[in-house]
Amino acid sequence: MTISASDLSHSSRLNAKVPAGRLQEKWDAYKNSVSLVSPANKRSHRILVVGSGLAGASAAATLAGLGYKVTCFCIQDSARRAHSIAAQGGINAAKNYPNDGDTVWRLFYDTIKGGDYRSREANVYRLAQVSNNIIDQAVAQGVPFAREYGGVLSNRSFGGAQVSRTFYARGQTGQQLLLGAYQALSHQIAAGRVTMLPRREMIDLVVDNGRTQGLITRNLITGELERYAGDAVLLCTGGYGNAYYLSTNAKNSNVTAAWRCYKRGAFFANPCYTQIHPTCIPVSGEYQSKLTLMSESLRNDGRVWVPKDPEDMRAPEMIPEDGRDYYLERRYPSFGNLVPRDVASRAAKKECDAGRGVGDTRLAVYLDFADSIRRLGEQTIRERYGNLFEMYERITGDNPYKTPMRIYPAVHYTMGGLWVDYELQSTVPGLFVLGEANFSDHGANRLGASALMQGLADGYFVIPYTLGAYLAGTRQSDQVSTTNGAFAAVEEEAGTRIDRILNNDGDKSPIQFHRELGRLLWDHVGMARDRTGLESSIHAIENLREEFWERVRVPGTADRYNKNLEFAGRVADFIELGSLMARDALRREESCGGHFREEYQTPEGEAARNDEAFADVAAWEHTDGDPALHLEQLSFENVHLSKRSYK
Amino acid sequence: MIINLRIWRQEGPDSPGKLADYTVREASEHMSFLELLDVLNEQLLADGDDPVEFDSDCREGICGSCGLMVAGIAHGPQKRTAVCQLHMRSFKDGDTITVEPFRAHAFPVIRDLVVDRSAFDRIIAAHGYVSVTTGSAPDANAIPIPKDAAEEAMDYAACIGCGACVAACPNGSASLFTAAKIAHLAQLPQGQVEASQRVMAMVDQMDVEGFGDCSNYTECEAVCPKGISVDGIASMRRAYMKGVLSG
Numbered sequence: 001m002t003i004s005a006s007d008l009s010h011s012s013r014l015n016a017k018v019p020a021g022r023l024q025e026k027w028d029a030y031k032n033s034v035s036l037v038s039p040a041n042k043r044s045h046r047i048l049v050v051g052s053g054l055a056g057a058s059a060a061a062t063l064a065g066l067g068y069k070v071t072c073f074c075i076q077d078s079a080r081r082a083h084s085i086a087a088q089g090g091i092n093a094a095k096n097y098p099n100d101g102d103t104v105w106r107l108f109y110d111t112i113k114g115g116d117y118r119s120r121e122a123n124v125y126r127l128a129q130v131s132n133n134i135i136d137q138a139v140a141q142g143v144p145f146a147r148e149y150g151g152v153l154s155n156r157s158f159g160g161a162q163v164s165r166t167f168y169a170r171g172q173t174g175q176q177l178l179l180g181a182y183q184a185l186s187h188q189i190a191a192g193r194v195t196m197l198p199r200r201e202m203i204d205l206v207v208d209n210g211r212t213q214g215l216i217t218r219n220l221i222t223g224e225l226e227r228y229a230g231d232a233v234l235l236c237t238g239g240y241g242n243a244y245y246l247s248t249n250a251k252n253s254n255v256t257a258a259w260r261c262y263k264r265g266a267f268f269a270n271p272c273y274t275q276i277h278p279t280c281i282p283v284s285g286e287y288q289s290k291l292t293l294m295s296e297s298l299r300n301d302g303r304v305w306v307p308k309d310p311e312d313m314r315a316p317e318m319i320p321e322d323g324r325d326y327y328l329e330r331r332y333p334s335f336g337n338l339v340p341r342d343v344a345s346r347a348a349k350k351e352c353d354a355g356r357g358v359g360d361t362r363l364a365v366y367l368d369f370a371d372s373i374r375r376l377g378e379q380t381i382r383e384r385y386g387n388l389f390e391m392y393e394r395i396t397g398d399n400p401y402k403t404p405m406r407i408y409p410a411v412h413y414t415m416g417g418l419w420v421d422y423e424l425q426s427t428v429p430g431l432f433v434l435g436e437a438n439f440s441d442h443g444a445n446r447l448g449a450s451a452l453m454q455g456l457a458d459g460y461f462v463i464p465y466t467l468g469a470y471l472a473g474t475r476q477s478d479q480v481s482t483t484n485g486a487f488a489a490v491e492e493e494a495g496t497r498i499d500r501i502l503n504n505d506g507d508k509s510p511i512q513f514h515r516e517l518g519r520l521l522w523d524h525v526g527m528a529r530d531r532t533g534l535e536s537s538i539h540a541i542e543n544l545r546e547e548f549w550e551r552v553r554v555p556g557t558a559d560r561y562n563k564n565l566e567f568a569g570r571v572a573d574f575i576e577l578g579s580l581m582a583r584d585a586l587r588r589e590e591s592c593g594g595h596f597r598e599e600y601q602t603p604e605g606e607a608a609r610n611d612e613a614f615a616d617v618a619a620w621e622h623t624d625g626d627p628a629l630h631l632e633q634l635s636f637e638n639v640h641l642s643k644r645s646y647k
Numbered sequence: 648m649i650i651n652l653r654i655w656r657q658e659g660p661d662s663p664g665k666l667a668d669y670t671v672r673e674a675s676e677h678m679s680f681l682e683l684l685d686v687l688n689e690q691l692l693a694d695g696d697d698p699v700e701f702d703s704d705c706r707e708g709i710c711g712s713c714g715l716m717v718a719g720i721a722h723g724p725q726k727r728t729a730v731c732q733l734h735m736r737s738f739k740d741g742d743t744i745t746v747e748p749f750r751a752h753a754f755p756v757i758r759d760l761v762v763d764r765s766a767f768d769r770i771i772a773a774h775g776y777v778s779v780t781t782g783s784a785p786d787a788n789a790i791p792i793p794k795d796a797a798e799e800a801m802d803y804a805a806c807i808g809c810g811a812c813v814a815a816c817p818n819g820s821a822s823l824f825t826a827a828k829i830a831h832l833a834q835l836p837q838g839q840v841e842a843s844q845r846v847m848a849m850v851d852q853m854d855v856e857g858f859g860d861c862s863n864y865t866e867c868e869a870v871c872p873k874g875i876s877v878d879g880i881a882s883m884r885r886a887y888m889k890g891v892l893s894g
Contacts, residue, residue, distance in 0.1 A: 058781075065780040077702060078768050080808055081710040097788060133784070140784035142777045142837045144800040151791025169801060175709055176804060183776035190772040198765065221757055250704040284677040289685055290706045391707065394725075394732045395679075460781050509692045511685070555692060560659075561700050561758040564692065 014267070014619055014632045017421040018122040023638045027126045030422070031465055035472035042067035045471055046480075048215060048230035049073070050202045050257055053082035054174075054452060055435025056236030057181035058459025064188035066464060071228060072185065073200040073217055075252050080182045083238055083250040084455060087174025088295035088388065090158060090166035091138075091452040093131035098155050102163040104128045109639060111450060114160040114340055115415070115443020116593035116609060117641045118270070118617070120634060122422055123440045130461040131453050135167055137460055141180035145169050158448040159296055160340040160646075166449045171295050171388045177452055181459070200226070201566060202257040203494050205233065205264045205431065208486035211478070212430030216491050218498075220566065223559040225491050227482040231474065232430045232467060235261060236459070239414035239436040241274065243574045243581065244526070245518025247411035248280060248293040254570040255577050258418055258437055266426040267619035267630060269419035269439035271577065272585035275446055275594045276527050277412030278344035281395055282364040291410040292395055294367070294388055296448040299337045301372035301381060302405070304328050304344070306365050310355040316366055316404045327351055335646040342445045342594045342607075343646060345409035349527050350605065352408070359406045368404035409527060413451060415442040415594065416584070419619040419632070423466035424458060427619075430470060434458035439617065444593025498558050501568045506553035510568040513548050517541065517571070517578055525582050530598040534586040541579045548575060580620055580627060587629065590614045611641050648740040650674045650683060654699055655747040660755045660763075666745065676736040680723060681706060681713060683735060684746075701760040706731040708872060711807035714814070715760055716747040721811035721870040729809060729872040749814035753821070753857040764810050766856035767824060773852035774845040775828040777837050790836050800834035803827045805873040812867035812875075818859030823867035825849050826879035833882065843893075846886040 019026040037045070045068050049060040052074035060072040074082060096102040107128040112119060135153070139145065145167050146154040155164040169176040188194040200217040203225075207213065214229035240255035241247040262268045279294045305324045307314075312323060328347060329336045339347075348365050351357065358364050373381050378401060382389070389400045396406070417439040424432045424440070435455040442450065524537035548571070556562045591600045591607035592614070600608045617632040650671045657664030671687050678686070681703050688698035704712040708729040715730050717723030723733040738744065746760065754762040804827075812823035829846055832838030838845070861880055868877045 062781040076704055076710070076712060077764060078711075078808065080768070080771075081704055081712050083705060083710070085710050086705045086707060095787070133782075135787045136784040137779075137781060139787040139790075140777065140779045140837055142800070142832050142835050144797050144804050144831065144835065145787075146801075147792055147794045147797040149794050151793055152788045169804075172709065172801075172805060175807075176801075179804065183771060184779070184781070186768065186772040187776045187778055189768075190774075196768070198768075250710060251706060252704050285675055287675065287678050287682045287686055289679070289682050292707050390727075391732070394708075394728055395734065397734075397736060464781070509689055511689060553692065555695070555697055561761060563700055564688075564698060 013427065013630050014419070015421060016120060016632060017423060018120070019422065023121060023125050026122050027129055034465055034469045037468045037471050039067050043069065045069065045231045046071065046229065047232050047234065047467070048228055049234045049236060050215070051082065051236035051238065052079035052182070052185065053084035053236060053238060053435060054178055054181055054455030055459045056082065056234070057178065057185045058456050059234055059236060059434055059463050060194055061181060061184035061188050062460050062464050063467070064193035070188070070194045071197065071230065072194055073197045073202060075199070075201050075220070077198050079185055079196060079198065080179060082178060083253050084178045084452070085175045086250065087452055088171045088293065089297040090156065090168035090173045090449040091134065091177060092158070092165050092447070092449040093135045093167060093453065094128055094165060095132050095135060097153060098164045100163045102165050106163065107131060107165065110161050111441070111447060112443070112639050113644055114447040115445055116607070116644055117443065117611070117615065117636065117639070118592055118634065119441055119443030121636060121638055126462065127441050127454060127457050130457045133461055134453060134456045138177055138180050141184060143169060143176045143180045156297060157300060157338065159299065159338050159344070160447040168297070171297070171385060174452060177456065181456070202237070202260070203569065204260045204490045205428070206486050206490050207264045207428055208484055210429060212428055213480045213484055213486055214482065216487070216494050221561055223557070223562065225494055227487045227491060229480040229482045229484070229487070231471060231480060232432060234432045234434055234463065235418065235437050236434045237437045239417065240574070240577055241411045241414050243517065243578050244411040244521045245514045246283065246288060246291050246522070248277060248291050251290060254574070256570050256573045259573040259577055261418060261426065261428065261431060263622050265428045265622070266431055267419040267621050268416070268580060269617050269619045270416035270584065271581045271620070272525065272588060272595050273415035273444050273593060274411060274581070275341055275413040275415060276345040276409045278341055278348055278409050279367060279407045280410035280412070281392065282359060282361060282406055282408040292391070293410070293412060294392060294405065294407060296341065298367060298385060298388060301376070301384065302337065302367040302369050303371060304337055304365055304367055306351045306356040306358060316358070316368070325356070332646045339646045340445060340447060345527055346596060348409055364406035364408045366404035367407045369400060370404070373401065413446055415439065415444060415446055419617065423469060424463055425466070425470060432463060432467065434463060444595055497569070498565065501552060501554050501565065502558055504549070504552055504554070506551040508551045508553060510552060510554065510564055510571045513544065513552060514567070514571045514574065516544055517575055520544070521578050521581065525578070525585050528596050528598055529585050531586065534582050537582045538579055538586070541575060541582065545575045545579070548572060583627065584618055584620065587618060588614055615641070648674045648676065648735065650735070650738065651743040652687065653743065653745040654760070656699070656759055657756050659758060664756065674735055676734065678735045679706065679731060680717065680733040680735065681731050699760065700758045703731055708732045709807060711809040714749045714809045714811055716749065716814060718744050721749065721814045722872055727872055727874050729807070749810050751813045751819035751858070753819065754810060754813065766858070767808050767810065767821070769856060770821065770825055770849055770852045771828065774841065774848035777832065778841060792835060796834045800831050803831035803834070803875060803879055806875055807873060809872065811870045811872060813858065815866040815870040816859065817864055817866065818862055820861050821853050821856070821858040822861040822880045822883070823871065823875055823877065825853050826883040827875045829883050829886070830879035842886070843890050846883060847890045850883065850887050
């Protein structure tokens with residue numbers, strides 16, 4: 001079935017600005033016709049880049065290289081520490097170096113299909129098109145990708161694809177790509193074209209006269225509220241997975257910057273699309289502060305299984321082949337252990353729910369390398385995954401060369417984010433959103449090794465073109481300045497909020513609230529959702545929000561380094577977001593990708609999409625009452641919406 | 648398990664600091680060391696005391712945010728492990744553990760266990776990069792790179808910039824950190840073009856920041872959570888001398 005744009009009405013507030021023409025020609029057509037900003041004019045524009053991960057660092061470095069004046073903010077003490085650094089497995093590109101049949105079209109198609117047909121065709125195609133440039137750029141920067149003996153780049157396969165298109169640097173691909181971008185950024189800092197401001201948290205956006213004017217940050221060392229005016233703001237602040245408290249995200253990853261933008265008029269799209277990664281180290285106790293991912297690349301050589309008999313308590317090595325259920329290979333013979341993340345996660349949950357989970361908590365399944373070690377030798381496995389095996393042993397005390405890993409799904413990535421058009425511009429003119437912070441490319445589920453690709457595509461190769469279109473349309477009389485009264489007003493609001501938290505005579509720590517929110521979201525807005533659970537969670541989250549403002553307790557003062565104060569503000573925003581996630585999940589009466597509604601499944605227990613009613617993007621607008629829903633209908637003119645099957 | 652902690656408390660860069668004693672009664676061997684501090688902080692907060700400030704982010708040993716002297720050793724007693732991945736099974740019930748910030752002239756204390764490591768960023772900005780702007784790159788396979796060279800580059804590129812090498816060095820030298828970036832880029836053809844300028848600029852910046860020189864103690868390598876080799880320092884010094892002599 002093909003849904004064409006003309007069949008459906010578009011929300012008047014959402015214009016995706018997708019260029020006309022054939023899919024393959026849209027991006028070229030756009031670049032051929034977009035307005036350019038002259039070198040002299042570039043120097044007169046100040047661009048504020050929030051975040052220094054792959055999207056932020058690549059955008060800041062590239063725009064500065066083009067001649068714009070750039071100010072870049074990051075929450076960590078150095079731009080090099082942004083959470084992109086933790087990505088392990090790899091980055092996709094349609095280079096087709098292995099000659100195994102890959103093309104730009106196939107990368108596009110796999111991404112659209114992997115996203116369960118809930119992303120915008122034109123954006124995804126552009127992503128696949130620029131993917132190859134990213135690899136070239138990274139190599140030129142000195143990123144030490146893995147190589148073959150002949151000196152050419154190595155590739156490996158990843159979930160959701162039948163070709164080898166993933167480039168990698170051991171299990172530290174994110175680190176190496178981020179350091180490449182950070183070094184490019186450092187080059188521009190040294191040249192005086194970027195002002196880098198670490199230990200800053202964006203706490204509000206300043207909008208006046210219908211467009212972005214700049215932002216307010218809190219200096220995390222002095223506590224000072226600071227005003228920055230800019231001709232455009234690029235939000236590159238990552239995803240909101242930490243809403244669940246326990247996730248693979250870094251401790252400082254948060255939604256505050258994006259949420260403040262939402263409250264200033266940027267629509268939040270598809271907040272219910274969260275990715276639960278199948279291969280993480282299981283929770284060990286109440287004190288657990290975060291979860292550690294084991295790269296999906298492990299599924300290339302590891303086999304997932306559980307004992308057939310729930311009562312079988314033998315050590316894994318002692319369980320014979322006929323006592324094991326390699327359930328992914330059994331259920332999905334053509335993709336086997338390499339099914340996409342959402343499918344693998346739900347399958348693990350299903351086994352554990354049926355009582356076949358392993359380990360002390362029974363909330364884990366085995367990921368076993370014994371066969372691969374026999375076939376390839378321990379040395380080969382060590383070369384491929386050595387650092388991951390070490391990490392596993394450090395955390396659990398078990399040696400995965402000798403005994404299978406125990407793994408369980410954990411929140412890892414969020415496909416939802418601020419709504420953006422083809423130019424990556426939000427519904428607030430002058431506010432652009434890049435990388436994981438936007439919603440645009442991964443639909444309802446992201447494929448492995450595609451986050452790094454998207455962050456860098458947005459920063460290196462998309463925003464440098466699309467930003468010009470906005471700036472060329474602004475007038476000299478639109479000069480932004482921190483003397484604009486809007487800055488004072490927004491700063492005062494931010495100050496009041498901080499005072500309210502500090503002066504609250506409460507008795508509960510921010511972390512206690514965060515844990516409670518996390519439990520609510522994991523139980524009701526997690527791997528499987530249903531109407532009753534979602535409705536009750538909206539109610540419970542509202543109660544939690546009220547309780548937060550009555551009982552939160554934060555020691556210390558505002559004029560100093562104060563981690564609890566930072567966290568309290570973020571938790572308050574996560575609570576509000578949690579409610580929107582549940583609302584969005586409730587409205588989407590279908591199962592697709594990472595969003596699995598119990599009521600909508602096939603007789604075999606697979607996700608049942610409803611393309612007639614929900615081939616859309618749900619973009620939520622903040623109002624004083626309930627959030628208002630706007631729909632962007634997705635039109636698929638190039639791919640056939642099929643049932644996503646990995647059998 | 649019960650763990651006693653002696654933790655460095657300091658209000659700001661110019662205030663005097665001191666060690667304060669705390670006890671965590673509900674520690675578990677499965678906790679990470681930072682989770683132990685989280686539990687302590689929740690306890691302090693409940694008692695109306697000021698929590699201990701420390702930096703941490705990814706908690707999987709890759710971002711380099713955390714860094715503490717644990718029992719006198721940068722990142723603690725477990726080899727090749729950042730403190731966020733150090734687990735309490737490395738300690739015994741009833742142990743008393745001293746926790747201090749990474750100390751160095753070039754790393755001023757901000758508060759408690761939080762230090763300012765921005766000098767590292769300025770060393771990278773001095774020339775820890777290949778000067779290539781976006782869009783000007785040739786095809787990624789245009790220049791073959793021997794597998795061994797790529798692997799060795801990766802060994803050095805694995806540096807997480809945590810500063811343990813500086814904290815462990817009696818001279819407070821940043822030689823291992825600086826050498827790691829120089830050696831990473833020196834292995835690759837892309838890094839050759841500016842190799843000489845790179846060494847001179849980065850080493851000079853290291854001096855400007857107030858880091859000490861290297862006297863071959865090799866304490867840095869011993870505490871490095873990523874096992875970066877001091878061989879890089881030898882090549883850096885050789886390249887620097889070559890640069891000085893060729894003027």
